[in-house]
Amino acid sequence: MALPATFNDFLGNSLAVEHLRTAIAAGRLPHSLILSGPSGAGKYTLALMLTMAVECERQPRDLWSNGQSLASFCGVCTNCTRIASAANLEEQVEAAVAAREELRETDKKETRVLVQPHPDVLIIPPDPPQLLIKLGQVRTLIQRSHYLPSEAPRKIFILTAANFxxxxANSLLKVLEEPPDTVHIIILAENPGELLPTIRSRCGTVRLGALPVEEIEMLLADRRPEIQPAQRLLVARLAQGAAGKALGFDLTAYTAARADALIFIRNAAASSSGSADPDHTALFRMTETYRAGAEGQQKTAALLRSLSLLLEDLLLLSAGTPELVRNTDLRPELERLAAALSFRWIEQASRGLDQVQSGMRRNLLRNLSLDAFATQLAQS
Ligand SMILES: [Zn+2]
Structure with a gap:
């Protein structure tokens, strides 16, 4: 994945971006900044672009007709190119995790995952397997923040998640109380509510909003022409206003997971209709294909995500707001199912699913028993 070539190529949120560029040009970028917004809204991309704008050796400026100066970046100097090399965060984190795996057992425990594209820029992702930002990572940040930048004007730290x-978190708070003049700390948060109030109050916050569905559809038509026009609306709805999510959306995988999730719901609808003994064969044949291990876990997570979206759609239909349904292509079947299932069942199933999902997030290594979950759903 490459970064947009200029700020004008960044999708959506032009006011927020303009505000940040003006702040950089005036030397007023907050030392501690929270960039919040839904997954796929471009928080990480924008954080890297802002970092380039601060660190660029050429410091280009765009001038507006009203005389306002907006910071920009050249994209070709050594500072820009090194920072841009971190554009693919997932790949970088995977490489750092793989490097840690090579270490001796004792060193492994002491080593935290960090990405450093430039001597003055440090990217701190949640540390696997718990996917939390850990004390060792924040300690590294604190230690390095005491040194002056060596090859760029500022030292910039990007924390890519808000779960500490x-x-x-307590340790980070201390730096935020008195950040050194040459340091900028950027925290990317899907939900800033997860951060300590004391952390939030010490940071400037800029919110990136979701894009309208029509804008995402246009973007898909332009960048992913292989997606059929009829499916564009579906992807745009499912991406919930996140351009990055829409562009990277794997429709085939989603449709497969959703087909399995539908088996759960059809089964429950058949049980509740009571007209005939429901046939559980399809359900158990499906759950059998979910195996233990990392791959099975991913597949299970995808199944639960699509099940959760289907249940939300059923709630929207029951609540009389069909225009908000996201699985637009399944609307006739969803209407039939919503009529067959009670509002109470849908609500309870959603709540049960939330619990299962948060349990999985807390304990990534636990394998979910889908059969047990199916039984629970049938009884609720
Ligand atoms: Zn540059």
Missing amino acids: MKEA
């Missing part, structure tokens, strides 16, 4: 271990 408790001691890590």
